[in-house]
Amino acid sequence: MITVLTITVLVLIAIAIWQMTKIFELSQLRAAKNETATDNDNKVNGYLMFAFLVFIYGITIFSFYKYTKVLLPESASAHGAEYDSLMFVSMLIIFFVQTITQFLLHYFAYKYRGEKGKKALFYADNHKLEFIWTIIPVIVLAGLILWGLYTWTNIMDINDEDDPLVVELYAQQFNWTARYAGDDNVLGEANVRMIDIDNANILGLDESDPNGADDIIVKELHLPVGRKVNFHMRSQDVLHSAYMPHFRAQMNCVPGMITQFSFTPIKTTAEMRQDPDVIDKVKRANKIRAAKAAAGEPNSDPWEYDYILLCNKICGKSHYNMQMKIIVETQEEYDKWIASQKTFGGEAATGVAVK
Numbered sequence: 162m163i164t165v166l167t168i169t170v171l172v173l174i175a176i177a178i179w180q181m182t183k184i185f186e187l188s189q190l191r192a193a194k195n196e197t198a199t200d201n202d203n204k205v206n207g208y209l210m211f212a213f214l215v216f217i218y219g220i221t222i223f224s225f226y227k228y229t230k231v232l233l234p235e236s237a238s239a240h241g242a243e244y245d246s247l248m249f250v251s252m253l254i255i256f257f258v259q260t261i262t263q264f265l266l267h268y269f270a271y272k273y274r275g276e277k278g279k280k281a282l283f284y285a286d287n288h289k290l291e292f293i294w295t296i297i298p299v300i301v302l303a304g305l306i307l308w309g310l311y312t313w314t315n316i317m318d319i320n321d322e323d324d325p326l327v328v329e330l331y332a333q334q335f336n337w338t339a340r341y342a343g344d345d346n347v348l349g350e351a352n353v354r355m356i357d358i359d360n361a362n363i364l365g366l367d368e369s370d371p372n373g374a375d376d377i378i379v380k381e382l383h384l385p386v387g388r389k390v391n392f393h394m395r396s397q398d399v400l401h402s403a404y405m406p407h408f409r410a411q412m413n414c415v416p417g418m419i420t421q422f423s424f425t426p427i428k429t430t431a432e433m434r435q436d437p438d439v440i441d442k443v444k445r446a447n448k449i450r451a452a453k454a455a456a457g458e459p460n461s462d463p464w465e466y467d468y469i470l471l472c473n474k475i476c477g478k479s480h481y482n483m484q485m486k487i488i489v490e491t492q493e494e495y496d497k498w499i500a501s502q503k504t505f506g507g508e509a510a511t512g513v514a515v516k
């Protein structure tokens with residue numbers, strides 16, 4: 162970091178000296194030196210414009226070739242495909258427009274470069290042209306916005322008519338805790354003011370609320386495949402954001418209020434691990450890890466793919482490490498797991514703190 166800062170300061174000093182020399186030169190009255198660009202100068206600049214065009218096209222092709230494989234694998238939630246289509250079409254339009262406009266910009270800069278005797282054409286306006294370049298973006302953008310609103314309404318379906326599983330995601334610097342609503346599928350009332358660490362009440366559950374007695378507090382999120390999950394998000398301290406990239410889900414966690422998001426997982430963790438794209442990613446990551454292990458570096462154990470909940474708001478110094486594993490499994494596996502967990506009521510009675 163210090164090296165980067167030193168280099169930056171040195172570069173800035175060099176630029177300052179260079180600029181000051183230039184100002185000094187300009188302030189000297191020297192009739193002999195002509196600062197006007199010649200036809201040749203303009204031609205060179207015109208060709209440089211083309212060179213820059215080749216550079217940006219080249220870097221685009223290179224990025225597609227090299228980095229497409231680091232994108233997320235196919236979505237693991239029911240709404241994900243719709244979200245991905247909207248993203249793909251928006252990107253395709255941006256890509257198409259940018260490819261053409263960059264070409265036109267650089268080509269005209271070359272074509273109409275300064276030449277001795279060449280005069281600029283005075284051209285006030287053209288209604289037909291202005292109409293065309295206004296109406297096309299209007300139609301395209303209106304289409305994207307309407308489609309976006311429709312998709313947003315579909316995704317933000319947090320109604321509980323189809324019996325969703327209710328889970329609370331509780332954010333704090335710097336970890337996540339999940340709370341299942343238990344047999345009654347109703348979360349007990351909670352408030353950060355009621356947190357009582359000594360009594361295993363780490364989420365501030367209201368002990369007088371009967372709905373809370375069967376709630377289950379865990380540090381690993383298990384979800385049954387094919388069932389809608391309604392997440393209720395809370396934050397203890399600052400703004401966090403519950404981000405589950407493989408399910409194309411994200412919602413801010415705001416202190417003092419409950420936010421919601423819901424989705425239906427459609428692929429179990431085991432199924433996702435069989436996805437060719439995921440297999441390829443794991444293989445590449447483990448190749449890097451193997452090289453690290455050979456060099457004796459820490460954190461170089463082979464990696465196994467898992468869904469993950471991350472925080473997507475810079476919430477403090479350990480923000481990068483604020484994560485929780487998500488396991489999507491069959492209904493039977495889920496039932497077995499949830500049955501093995503202690504309820505809040507049981508926990509409080511025995512006084513065992515959740516680690």
Ligand SMILES: [Cu+2]
Binds near residue numbers: 475476480483
């Ligand atoms: Cu955070």
